[in-house]
Amino acid sequence: MADRFEIRVQEAAFDPGAELSAMTDGRSDIGGVACFVGLVRDFASDEAVTALTLEHYPGMTEKRLAEICREAVTRWDLTSARIVHRVGRMLPGEPIVLTAAASPHRAAAFEACWFLIDWLKTSAPFWKLEETPDGERWVDAKASDDAAANRWRQE
């Protein structure tokens, strides 16, 4: 079976519309595509954020993203799944990450897209460094992200 997913880790900005077109162009068997695009916010819980730098573990990151996509296309009826994640320094308003799932049916597309971003947040080796007016600080992991990912666990 050909891989029905694509993953990319890159410094360059990406165009969410172009990513979605690449999943659907030339096909007539897709009922819908669900997509999540994560953006750099200009605020944290208590102060302004002027830039964000994403660090990752080259090699392991790509393996984990492929495993997450492989699980999505196994669990849901998808025509394709896609994860694009940027690394390096980026500014507020810029897209950081895209997860997308295409399916004949909307429920599978929505659920798989939600699964992709929830699992990525808790099980792919990325770390965020925020620049604020008071200096740099590493972002702490959130218990709410673990809870969101745990919803998708299966026995």
Added chain:
Amino acid sequence: MRILYFAWLRRQIGKASEDIVLPATVTTLGDLVTHLRSLSEGHAAALEDLEGLRAAIDQEFAEFDAPILGAREIALFPPVTGG
């Protein structure tokens, strides 16, 4: 064995990676962390709290009781915050 550090561990220890020869008594990830703490003050400070650390053996997440025999690459890092 190659040890990799990421995020604030990398900065606190002052290097992204190091190659070390382990004593024979070091058999688990937990033993490894204990050994690494003895290398420098930076190591000791960065690796003080096991609760705040995560690890991977040959690019697969692992618990601190996991054996490291035969591992080529071990990474130590804070909980992940991507997405």
